[in-house]
Amino acid sequence: MAAVQGGMVDEKEEVDIKTEPQSDGFVNTNATDGRQLSPSPGSSSSAGSSKTAAGAPEDQQTLLAVLQFLRKNKLTESVEILRREAGLPEDALDSKGVDCGAPGSGGSAGGVDGLDAGSLLSRVTVSSSAGTPAPTKAVADDQPDVSVVLSAYSQQGDPALYKVYYSDLKKFIESVLDCHRAELSQVFYPLFVHMYLELVYNNHESEAKAFFQKFSGDQECYYEDDLRVLSSLTKKEHMRGNETLLDFRTSKFVLRISRDSYQLLKRHLQERQNNQIWNIIQEHLYIDIFDGMPRSKSQIDAMSGSLAGEAKREANKAKVYYGLLKEPEIELPLDDEDEEAENEEGKPKKKKPKKDSMGSKSKKQDPNAPSQNRIPLPELKDSDKLDKIMYMKEATKRIRLGPENLPSICFYTFLNAYQGLTAVDFTDDSSLIAGGFADSTVRVWSVTPKKLRKVKSAADLNLIDKESDDVLERIMDEKTASESKVLYGHSGPVYGISFSPDRNYLLSSSEDGTVRLWSLLTFTCLVGYKGHNYPVWDTQFSPYGYYFVSGGHDRVARLWATDHYQPLRIFAGHLADVTCTRFHPNSNYVATGSSDRTIRLWDVLTGNCVRIFTGHKGPIHTLAFSPNGKFLASGATDGRVLLWDIGHGLMVSELKGHTDTIYALRFSRDGEILASGSMDNTVRLWNAAKAFDDLETDDFTAATGHIHLQDNSPELLLGTYMSKSTPVIHLHFTRRNLLLAAGSYAA
Amino acid sequence: MSSPKTLPKDAQVMIQILKDMGITEYEPRVINQMLEFTYRYVTTIIEDAKIYATHAKKSTVDADDIKLAIQCRMDQSFTSPPPRDFLLEVARQKNQTPLPLIKPYCGPRLPPDRYCLTAPNYRLKSIQKKVSSAGRISVPRLSVGAVSSRPTTPTLGTPSAAKAGAPVSLTGQRFTVQIPPSSQTTVSKSTTPSTPAVSNVLINPSLIGSKNILITTNMVSQSAATDSLKRKHEDDDDYDTL
Numbered sequence: 008m009a010a011v012q013g014g015m016v017d018e019k020e021e022v023d024i025k026t027e028p029q030s031d032g033f034v035n036t037n038a039t040d041g042r043q044l045s046p047s048p049g050s051s052s053s054a055g056s057s058k059t060a061a062g063a064p065e066d067q068q069t070l071l072a073v074l075q076f077l078r079k080n081k082l083t084e085s086v087e088i089l090r091r092e093a094g095l096p097e098d099a100l101d102s103k104g105v106d107c108g109a110p111g112s113g114g115s116a117g118g119v120d121g122l123d124a125g126s127l128l129s130r131v132t133v134s135s136s137a138g139t140p141a142p143t144k145a146v147a148d149d150q151p152d153v154s155v156v157l158s159a160y161s162q163q164g165d166p167a168l169y170k171v172y173y174s175d176l177k178k179f180i181e182s183v184l185d186c187h188r189a190e191l192s193q194v195f196y197p198l199f200v201h202m203y204l205e206l207v208y209n210n211h212e213s214e215a216k217a218f219f220q221k222f223s224g225d226q227e228c229y230y231e232d233d234l235r236v237l238s239s240l241t242k243k244e245h246m247r248g249n250e251t252l253l254d255f256r257t258s259k260f261v262l263r264i265s266r267d268s269y270q271l272l273k274r275h276l277q278e279r280q281n282n283q284i285w286n287i288i289q290e291h292l293y294i295d296i297f298d299g300m301p302r303s304k305s306q307i308d309a310m311s312g313s314l315a316g317e318a319k320r321e322a323n324k325a326k327v328y329y330g331l332l333k334e335p336e337i338e339l340p341l342d343d344e345d346e347e348a349e350n351e352e353g354k355p356k357k358k359k360p361k362k363d364s365m366g367s368k369s370k371k372q373d374p375n376a377p378s379q380n381r382i383p384l385p386e387l388k389d390s391d392k393l394d395k396i397m398y399m400k401e402a403t404k405r406i407r408l409g410p411e412n413l414p415s416i417c418f419y420t421f422l423n424a425y426q427g428l429t430a431v432d433f434t435d436d437s438s439l440i441a442g443g444f445a446d447s448t449v450r451v452w453s454v455t456p457k458k459l460r461k462v463k464s465a466a467d468l469n470l471i472d473k474e475s476d477d478v479l480e481r482i483m484d485e486k487t488a489s490e491s492k493v494l495y496g497h498s499g500p501v502y503g504i505s506f507s508p509d510r511n512y513l514l515s516s517s518e519d520g521t522v523r524l525w526s527l528l529t530f531t532c533l534v535g536y537k538g539h540n541y542p543v544w545d546t547q548f549s550p551y552g553y554y555f556v557s558g559g560h561d562r563v564a565r566l567w568a569t570d571h572y573q574p575l576r577i578f579a580g581h582l583a584d585v586t587c588t589r590f591h592p593n594s595n596y597v598a599t600g601s602s603d604r605t606i607r608l609w610d611v612l613t614g615n616c617v618r619i620f621t622g623h624k625g626p627i628h629t630l631a632f633s634p635n636g637k638f639l640a641s642g643a644t645d646g647r648v649l650l651w652d653i654g655h656g657l658m659v660s661e662l663k664g665h666t667d668t669i670y671a672l673r674f675s676r677d678g679e680i681l682a683s684g685s686m687d688n689t690v691r692l693w694n695a696a697k698a699f700d701d702l703e704t705d706d707f708t709a710a711t712g713h714i715h716l717q718d719n720s721p722e723l724l725l726g727t728y729m730s731k732s733t734p735v736i737h738l739h740f741t742r743r744n745l746l747l748a749a750g751s752y753a754a
Numbered sequence: 755m756s757s758p759k760t761l762p763k764d765a766q767v768m769i770q771i772l773k774d775m776g777i778t779e780y781e782p783r784v785i786n787q788m789l790e791f792t793y794r795y796v797t798t799i800i801e802d803a804k805i806y807a808t809h810a811k812k813s814t815v816d817a818d819d820i821k822l823a824i825q826c827r828m829d830q831s832f833t834s835p836p837p838r839d840f841l842l843e844v845a846r847q848k849n850q851t852p853l854p855l856i857k858p859y860c861g862p863r864l865p866p867d868r869y870c871l872t873a874p875n876y877r878l879k880s881i882q883k884k885v886s887s888a889g890r891i892s893v894p895r896l897s898v899g900a901v902s903s904r905p906t907t908p909t910l911g912t913p914s915a916a917k918a919g920a921p922v923s924l925t926g927q928r929f930t931v932q933i934p935p936s937s938q939t940t941v942s943k944s945t946t947p948s949t950p951a952v953s954n955v956l957i958n959p960s961l962i963g964s965k966n967i968l969i970t971t972n973m974v975s976q977s978a979a980t981d982s983l984k985r986k987h988e989d990d991d992d993y994d995t996l
Contacts, residue, residue, distance in 0.1 A: 231776075232776065235775060250835055250837065257838065257839075258838075382853055383854070384856070386856075386858055533862075533870055533871060534869065553856065553863060561836065561841075562835055562838070563841055563845065568854070568856075568863070569863045569865075570863040570865055571854070571865060572869035575853060575854070576853075577841070577844060577845035577848045577849065579838070579842050579845035580842070580845075582838070612853065613849060614845060
C-alpha cells in the first residue's frame with residue numbers, strides 16, 4: 008500500500024494492524040517510492056508513532072486519531088504508552104472519536120483495516136474544518152451499518168474548491184502528451200462521481216448541483232445512464248436505499264494505466280499543495296499499473312464501461328479448467344442401424360462417417376479439463392444412456408456449417424401473447440418448448456406431432472403390466488393428451504425457464520423470488536426453492552442435470568441441487584443484479600452476467616470468482632459458452648457481442664452490428680457459427696471459427712491484460728435475417744444444426 | 755389519446771419527469787400508473803405524519819414528522835437487498851462446506867417431503883367412524899365445499915337404498931385399504947368383491963375433488979361396474995390426526 012504523502016506517514020506503517028497487502032491496495036507499485044507499507048501484523052509498536060513532531064495541529068490530530076484507533080482495537084497498553092510518550096491529556100481522546108469512524112464495513116475479508124488506516128491517513132492530514140463528523144459513530148466494525156459505510160465521505164476540503172481542483176486536473180490532462188492523454192482521462196469519471204457524492208453526502212447541495220452541471224457533460228457517453236441516476240441524487244437521504252451506489256463506494260474503481268502515464272499523474276498531483284484529488288484517488292481508486300505501451304482510446308473504450316472500472320490482472324490469473332469432461336463409454340447394442348459408439352477409442356467401425364467432434368481420440372486426460380470427480384455429478388441412468396445413443400445418432404446426421412453453408416432458421420412466433428412472453432426454452436432434442444409469461448403462467452408445447460401426456464394416477468398404475476416392453480408408453484394416460492399444458496403456481500412474471508437434460512423436469516424462476524421445479528410427467532409443481540427474496544432473473548439446469556443455478560435482484564447467484572432445499576453455493580460479488588446465469592459445458596464453472604456490466608466466472612467447487620470480464624456498456628442479458636468450452640460470448644443492451652477467451656481471461660473479439668439489446672446468443676453444435684438475436688427483430692450469424700482462429704497467440708503472453716482487437720465485425724458477419732416485427736428472445740440449434748428462434752409478435 | 759395541452763397538470767409533470775430520467779418509450783398507461791403510485795405514496799406518508807404529529811401533541815404537521823414517516827415507510831415497503839459485505843460473509847460460510855455426494859439410484863431427487871409441494875393439500879372429514887358390518891356404507895355427509903349441484907347427488911341421500919341394491923359388489927369396490935404411515939400419495943387398492951370386510955376402512959368422498967369423486971362413486975353405485983379405477987383420491991380417518 009503506497010503511502011499518502013509526507014514523512015510522518017512512515018510511522019503509520021506500523022500501526023497498520025491486520026492489513027492485507029493485496030486487497031484494497033492503493034497503487035500497485037512496488038518499485039518507485041520506497042514508501043511501501045509493510046504489513047505488520049497486530050503490532051503494538053505504536054510507540055513509533057510518538058516520534059511525530061508534536062505541536063503542529065495536524066500532527067496533534069493525527070496522534071489523537073491514532074490513539075482512538077488503538078483504543079478501538081483494545082490495545083490499551085499501547086494507548087497508555089503512546090499517551091505517555093506524546094504527552095497527551097486523557098480527555099483529548101474522546102473528542103476525536105469521530106475521525107476514526109472508519110468505514111468498517113467495507114468488505115468482510117478484504118482489508119477492512121487497510122481501508123481504515125488509509126482513509127484515516129488521508130483524513131487527518133486535511134487541515135480543513137473538522138466540523139463535519141460522521142453523523143453516527145462507527146458502530147461495531149462487523150455490523151454492516153449503512154451510515155458507517157457512508158461515513159467514508161467525511162470532509163475532504165472546501166466544497167467550493169472542488170470545481171477548482173477538478174478543472175485543474177482537467178487542464179493538466181489536456182496538456183499531456185497524446186499517448187498518455189487517453190489513459191489519464193480514465194480518471195475523470197470515477198473522480199467526478201466520488202467528488203459529487205462527497206458533496207452530496209456532506210449536504211452541500213448547491214455546490215453539488217453546480218459541480219454536476221459543469222462537468223457531467225465531459226464524461227464519456229457510455230456513462231450516460233449512471234450520470235442520469237446520479238443527477239436525481241441530490242440529498243444524503245437519497246443515497247441510503249441505493250445498494251448499488253453503496254457498493255460502488257466501498258469497492259475500489261479499478262483503472263489500468265501504463266507506468267509512464269501513471270508517473271506523470273503522480274508527479275503532477277504531488278507537486279501541488281492541496282492535493283485533495285490525490286487523497287480521493289488513494290481512497291477510492293485502485294490503479295493497476297502495467298509495463299508497456301500506453302493504450303489507445305479505442306482500446307480503453309473496448310474494455311471500460313463497467314460500474315467498477317476494469318478488472319485487475321490478478322483477478323484473471325487463476326487457473327480455469329475449461330476443457331470438457333470425458334464422455335462415458337456406452338456399449339451400444341448392435342441394432343439395425345449398426346452403430347457403435349466407443350468414445351474412448353474414438354474409432355467407429357461403421358460405414359457412416361463420424362464427426363470428429365463426437366469423441367476424443369486420445370485417451371489421455373486433457374490438461375485443461377477438470378477431473379471427473381472434481382465435483383460430484385449424477386451417474387448415468389439407463390434412460391440417460393438411451394438418450395446419449397439417440398444424441399449420437401442425431402449427431403451423425405448433423406449438417407456441417409460454415410460461411411458457405413449457413414443454417415436454416417425456423418422461427419417460432421408466439422401469437423396473442425400480449426407482450427407477456429418473458430422467457431423461452433427448448434429441450435435439447437428440440438421436442439418441447441416452454442414459455443414463461445408475465446401473467447405468471449408457464450406453458451409447455453410439444454413441437455413434434457407427439458402430444459403431451461400425463462402419467463396415470465397411482466390407482467391406474469397398479470394395473471398395468473410392468474414387465475411389458477412398452478411400459479413407458481403404458482404409464483401415460485391417453486385421456487390427458489394435449490398439445491400444450493399450462494403450469495400454474497408462480498405469483499409473478501416468470502423470467503427464467505430451463506428444461507432438465509433428461510426432459511423430466513422444468514425449472515422456472517419468477518419475480519416472486521422463488522424457483523419452481525415442475526415435473527413433466529405429471530405436469531405439477533414439485534418444489535419451490537426459496538432463497539432469493541427478490542425477483543430471480545434467470546435460472547439454468549446444469550448440462551448433467553441435478554444442479555441448477557439462479558441469479559436475481561439480490562446481486563448473488565446461487566447454486567442449488569434438486570434435492571436440497573437450500574443453496575449449495577452462493578456466488579456473491581456483483582455490484583448490481585445478476586441478470587444471466589449459465590453453466591460451462593463441463594458443469595464446473597458458472598458464468599454470470601450482471602447489470603453492473605461485468606461478467607464473472609465462478610468455480611462451483613469453491614465458490615470463488617475466477618474471471619472478471621469488463622467491456623460491455625450496458626446490462627448483460629445473454630451468455631453462451633462455445634461447445635469446446637474455451638470461449639464465452641456475451642450480449643448486452645449496448646448491442647455488441649463480445650467474445651472472451653476463458654483460459655487467458657481476455658477479450659478476443661467484438662462483434663458490432665445489432666442496434667438494440669441482444670437477448671439471445673447460441674453457438675452451433677460444432678462451434679462454427681454464432682447466432683445472435685436481438686430486440687431489433689433480427690437474427691445475425693457470425694463466423695465464430697474465424698474469430699477464434701485469427702487470434703495472434705503472441706499477444707496472449709503479454710502481461711498487459713489486453714490484446715489488440717481487430718475491427719473486423721463486417722467480415723465476421725455472415726448474414727442478417729429480419730423478422731417482421733418480432734424481437735428474438737431465444738435461439739436454439741437442434742442436434743442437426745437447424746437454428747430455431749423464438750419470440751412474441753409485437754404488433 | 756389527448757394532446758398534451760389538455761392533459762392535467764400532474765400528468766404533464768409526470769411526462770417531464772420521465773423525460774428527464776431518460777425514459778423515452780413507454781406505454782400511455784405508465785403515466786397513470788406512476789400518478790397513482792405517487793398519490794398513494796404521498797397520502798400514506800402524510801397520514802402517517804399526521805399520526806406522529808398528534809402523538810407528539812403538536813397542532814400542525816411539520817417537516818420532522820414527514821421525515822420520520824418517510825423513514826418508517828422506507829424500512830417497511832421499500833426494502834433493499836442485503837448489503838454487499840453481508841452477502842460476502844454469508845457466501846464465504848456457505849462456500850466452505852464441500853459439495854455433498856450424490857446418492858446413487860435414488861429415483862427422483864427431491865428435498866425432504868416437507869419442503870416439497872407434493873403433499874395433498876386437503877384433508878377428508880368423516881362423520882361416522884365405525885364400520886360395523888361388511889355391507890355397511892357410512893353415510894357420506896357432504897360438508898362445505900362439496901355441495902354439488904350435480905344431479906347425481908340426491909342418490910346419495912338414499913344410501914341404504916343403494917346399499918341394499920348391490921351390497922357386496924359395491925362395498926368391494928369402494929373399500930380402501932389403509933396403509934399407515936403411508937407416503938403422501940394415497941394408495942388405494944380395491945379389494946376383490948368377495949371380501950368386503952376389509953379393516954380400517956371408511957369411504958369418504960373427498961372434499962375438494964369431491965365433484966369427481968361424487969360422480970364416480972355414484973356412478974359406481976349406479977353402474978355397479980368394476981371401475982374402481984376411477985377412484986383417485988382416497989383418504990381416511992388416520993389423516994385427521996395430521
